[in-house]
Amino acid sequence: MATILAFANQKGGVGKTTSAINVAAALGLCSRRVLLIDADPQGNCTGGVGLSKNDGVSLYDVLVGTVPMSSAIQQTAFRNLWAVPSTMDLAGAELEIASRDHRESLLSAALLPVASAFDYVIIDCPPSLGLVTLNALVAADHVIVPMQCEYFALEGLSQLSFTIRNVRRTYNPRLEIAGVILTMFDGRLNLSHQVAREIRRHFEGKVFKNTVPRSVRLSEAPSHGKPICYYDRYSKGGLAYAEIAQEIIRRLEKGQSR
Numbered sequence: 271m272a273t274i275l276a277f278a279n280q281k282g283g284v285g286k287t288t289s290a291i292n293v294a295a296a297l298g299l300c301s302r303r304v305l306l307i308d309a310d311p312q313g314n315c316t317g318g319v320g321l322s323k324n325d326g327v328s329l330y331d332v333l334v335g336t337v338p339m340s341s342a343i344q345q346t347a348f349r350n351l352w353a354v355p356s357t358m359d360l361a362g363a364e365l366e367i368a369s370r371d372h373r374e375s376l377l378s379a380a381l382l383p384v385a386s387a388f389d390y391v392i393i394d395c396p397p398s399l400g401l402v403t404l405n406a407l408v409a410a411d412h413v414i415v416p417m418q419c420e421y422f423a424l425e426g427l428s429q430l431s432f433t434i435r436n437v438r439r440t441y442n443p444r445l446e447i448a449g450v451i452l453t454m455f456d457g458r459l460n461l462s463h464q465v466a467r468e469i470r471r472h473f474e475g476k477v478f479k480n481t482v483p484r485s486v487r488l489s490e491a492p493s494h495g496k497p498i499c500y501y502d503r504y505s506k507g508g509l510a511y512a513e514i515a516q517e518i519i520r521r522l523e524k525g526q527s528r
């Protein structure tokens with residue numbers, strides 16, 4: 271079965287989507303079969319891997335139950351990488367599914383029949399702790415938390431920790447934080463180093479050794495519909511995400527034979 275990773279942080283603009291796309295593509299280059307699920311109505315993940323966010327079947331149709339997950343999966347142009355696109359409709363899904371039975375486990379149930387076809391499922395969560403994020407956390411084995419090395423990075427973290435604890439208690443006892451990715455790190459700034467130290471202290475051993483530097487190439491890549499490892503593989507950002515993918519493999523596949 272696939273290892274399911276939710277990239278979550280309810281804070282906006284911290285690098286969830288950039289990390290989800292680039293870790294997914296880097297794992298694909300390491301011969302892992304990866305399904306990337308865009309769970310944000312903004313659809314940035316969808317566009318970032320070169321798919322259209324305006325037409326066709328999307329995660330919305332899967333969550334409201336009109337199509338099975340298998341019909342929403344699209345092959346991307348990248349090695350070992352498939353994706354489920356998102357459309358603006360997804361913004362309305364929370365209301366539509368709010369009154370359903372098992373409304374928090376719709377994504378988990380939809381993934382069951384397809385999960386064995388992949389090594390990793392990566393879910394890019396929206397910047398909220400609403401029902402769509404809850405579905406992602408219920409479906410996931412692990413949470414990856416991208417955090418921007420800025421002054422307020424740790425603010426709001428208690429809400430995320432509280433939500434994770436709640437999900438663990440109520441729906442998904444195996445859920446845990448597998449790693450924290452430090453994003454937009456600027457080595458020239460004292461502040462970046464200070465915040466990184468504080469986050470490492472808070473998360474004791476969970477923070478990935480490699481940090482993602484602030485890099486123009488990373489912010490340009492989505493406008494070309496390409497993950498960084500296809501846009502500029504040897505840029506600082508490209509190398510950082512390749513290393514983080516290796517760290518994920520070492521952490522999560524320990525003891526597994528492949």
Ligand code: ATP
Nearest residue numbers: 282283284285286287288397454483484485488489
């Ligand atoms: P949202 O909460 O809106 O979903 P997010 O957490 O998914 O946002 P991203 O969309 O990945 O965050 O990043 C926010 C912005 O910062 C984007 O314009 C992205 O291109 C840019 N960005 C992300 N990481 C980096 C980086 N390491 N260097 C430079 N720019 C970056």
Ligand code: MG
Nearest residue numbers: 286287310314
């Ligand atoms: Mg995003």
